[in-house]
Amino acid sequence: MHTSTHTALYDPDGLLGAELPLDREPYECLVKAVLAWTGEDMLAVRDYEQIALQLTGHARAVAADVRRRANQLPKDSGPKALADVVLREAEGRLATTIEGTVHCAQNRARLVRALYERLDRLETATGPSAAPAADQGVSPSHTQGPPGRLKVGP
Numbered sequence: 001m002h003t004s005t006h007t008a009l010y011d012p013d014g015l016l017g018a019e020l021p022l023d024r025e026p027y028e029c030l031v032k033a034v035l036a037w038t039g040e041d042m043l044a045v046r047d048y049e050q051i052a053l054q055l056t057g058h059a060r061a062v063a064a065d066v067r068r069r070a071n072q073l074p075k076d077s078g079p080k081a082l083a084d085v086v087l088r089e090a091e092g093r094l095a096t097t098i099e100g101t102v103h104c105a106q107n108r109a110r111l112v113r114a115l116y117e118r119l120d121r122l123e124t125a126t127g128p129s130a131a132p133a134a135d136q137g138v139s140p141s142h143t144q145g146p147p148g149r150l151k152v153g154p
Contacts, residue, residue: 045100
């Protein structure tokens with residue numbers, strides 16, 4: 001008899017993931033490195049796939065933060081409308097199959113970069129005082145914290 005040590009959790013609002021801090025700095029470094037690639041023969045196919053998977057997972061987490069921040073804005077707000085456009089495009093790009101190519105990894109890197117740019121603009125639009133506290137279900141990665149996290153303010 002084999003008993004599982006895994007627990008399946010139902011989390012339709014994605015609040016469990018929101019509790020985990022995103023470490024922005026390593027992914028920004030990865031994005032920068034991936035976008036600097038110029039040749040196709042640098043890595044094995046599996047390496048490109050793994051990098052694309054890492055960037056895909058992070059893009060989904062950042063997109064969730066963008067969505068939470070955009071939902072704080074009035075429905076007729078310009079920044080919210082732009083965030084909605086970026087999120088729709090991100091959903092489409094994330095739905096594509098991952099390939100073990102430089103092109104695929106670079107597309108995922110561009111997506112992460114675009115999502116962080118939108119998140120930064122939303123934080124400017126809503127201001128630090130409008131950001132919900134981490135205990136209200138928003139990732140603490142975008143509040144004051146240890147190095148490697150986005151610092152709000154000057």
